[in-house]
Amino acid sequence: GAVVSQHPSWVICKSGTSVKIECRSLDFQATTMFWYRQFPKQSLMLMATSNEGSKATYEQGVEKDKFLINHASLTLSTLTVTSAHPEDSSFYICSARQVDEQFFGPGTRLTVL
Amino acid sequence: QKEVEQNSGPLSVPEGAIASLNCTYSDRVSQSFFWYRQYSGKSPELIMSIYSNGDKEDGRFTAQLNKASQYVSLLIRDSQPSDSATYLCAVNPSPFSGGYNKLIFGAGTRLAVHP
Numbered sequence: 468g469a470v471v472s473q474h475p476s477w478v479i480c481k482s483g484t485s486v487k488i489e490c491r492s493l494d495f496q497a498t499t500m501f502w503y504r505q506f507p508k509q510s511l512m513l514m515a516t517s518n519e520g521s522k523a524t525y526e527q528g529v530e531k532d533k534f535l536i537n538h539a540s541l542t543l544s545t546l547t548v549t550s551a552h553p554e555d556s557s558f559y560i561c562s563a564r565q566v567d568e569q570f571f572g573p574g575t576r577l578t579v580l
Numbered sequence: 581q582k583e584v585e586q587n588s589g590p591l592s593v594p595e596g597a598i599a600s601l602n603c604t605y606s607d608r609v610s611q612s613f614f615w616y617r618q619y620s621g622k623s624p625e626l627i628m629s630i631y632s633n634g635d636k637e638d639g640r641f642t643a644q645l646n647k648a649s650q651y652v653s654l655l656i657r658d659s660q661p662s663d664s665a666t667y668l669c670a671v672n673p674s675p676f677s678g679g680y681n682k683l684i685f686g687a688g689t690r691l692a693v694h695p
């Protein structure tokens with residue numbers, strides 16, 4: 468149990484385009500999901516907390532207009548990177564909360580050319 | 581500032597030995613503690629959670645918690661080369677179980693198990 472999927476697993480896009488990443492909890496309902504970003508050889512950085520049916524809570528320094536989060540159902544949260552630029556290239560990982568534990572999706576590697 | 585501290589390593593141990601990974605946290609009211617394993621290029625995988633003082637064993641893994649010392653550790657017995665990864669300590673700073681609180685992650689300790 469406690470399986471989280473992400474789609475796509477990798478994406479390459481041109482600078483200025485928008486990219487949507489989906490995070491799904493496959494065998495449980497998650498009222499809370501989290502979005503992280505990780506640069507090579509660096510720690511996980513929490514970007515935002517996604518709550519079903521309400522607005523996401525962004526961490527300090529994360530632009531909410533650039534990283535749009537929608538948590539429309541108990542099993543799906545989406546992260547849209549708008550007007551992506553090369554500095555947005557990173558490994559984006561979601562997690563879903565089940566009771567007191569967080570389970571991570573496999574991650575999405577974004578490369579912006 | 582709520583912090584979770586880990587030695588970055590690398591911690592190098594021979595195959596078959598016990599690997600001991602340590603973590604300290606600053607928020608005294610924390611009640612939930614987790615160890616994740618992250619292989620290079622992959623996402624973190626939950627391997628242990630612990631909520632009460634003492635030891636919790638699961639196969640070759642033992643988590644130890646000492647809330648008075650604000651210290652949590654992970655022991656890996658009979659270490660294998662496949663255990664080579666970065667181990668992340670995570671703390672839920674909430675004094676209550678459940679809730680929406682995010683996890684505070686340490687920077688991770690890189691473990692290398694050599695044959």
